[in-house]
Amino acid sequence: MGSRAGRKQRWCTQTLTPLMEGPDPEMQEEGNKKESSWEAIREWFRTQKGLSATNFSMSVYGNIPAKRQDLRLLLGVLGCPLAPIPLVNHPIHHIRVKDIPIETSTAHYIIQQYLAASGCLKQQKCAKNMYATGSVKMICCETEISSGKNVKSLGTRSGESGCFVVWQMLPGMWSLELVVGDNNVIAGSDGKTIWRHTSWLGTHAAKGPQRPLRRIIQGLDPKTTASLFAKAQCLGEKRIGDDECFVLKVCADRAAVMERNEGPAEVIRHVLYGYFCQKSGLLIYLEDSHLTRVQSQENDIFYSETTIGSSIGDYRDVDGVLIAHQGRSIATIFRVGELSVQHSRTRMEEIWRIDDVVFNVPGLSMDSFIPPADILDNVHSPSI
16 A cells, blocks of 8 residues: 555546446547547447447457457456445444335345354454455456347457455445556545546546445445345345345435436446345345446437346355355346347456455555545536
């Protein structure tokens, strides 16, 4: 963390645009930044349509090799996605279950079992902060494009390995550094502002309420995970692999979703599902799906639904708390035009492993989570 100040000075100051949770590939040369991240997704959609009618063997989008472009798309989706639901202020165990629907009270009971199984209820002291390191393997995109009768497959299953570091300090402060190949993603939150910096798009701020990093709720922080399901409903049971699970569902409320709208992109819904093993009580599968409506420069309208499903396992005891140490996430992006029979489905994958977890790191303070200078200048500048 001692190198943060030096790293900030190397970042380029530029107009801030919203942090996208969908794909955000750069379609131009690296020196030519787009004015808006959503311009990239429009261009990528147009390119997808064009590829269905051309020879893909060229393997180049503009002047950027397809393999690098696919990796950037993958990092834009799986690098640092946020959880759908803002954090609640009250502890999950203080929620009253009297006179509430049976689906909600059942979900509350399942979450209590999860907290007990993970060891959180018997903790003498709450951890003030956390540090985790891990490794990832990103497997690039495979895209199917359908134009009615014909289906064309594009891309290959090529992989890149990398590593990441996550820091967290309650409430709501976190930092992530992820490096895969020659690309890096740096993101963080000081509890008020969420931001992201990539080596190909620069620095961007997130709109909407404060939400935790999805990577943290994939078995790294059971208490934060439990708080996201404070208003969940139990949908019933489902088998995941060899395990019978209870399925909980929680939706982001409409007001929180609307705060995330920007320009041509309108987020319609964002839903989170948790699958809790009946035998162990632990979370073994997490899935979220969000649907976005985007209008192109030619006034074409298309819908993009991004679904990320994460298998979570290898729980190990760390200072009395069971922490998941490995997993696999598969993201699927489904796009369809409002007035077109053509649609595309892109699939990408991440295999991750946690190498080290430490609680209550000495010397970690709020100053470690200060956003980049250009983010702060934009937030504190007077409106024109």
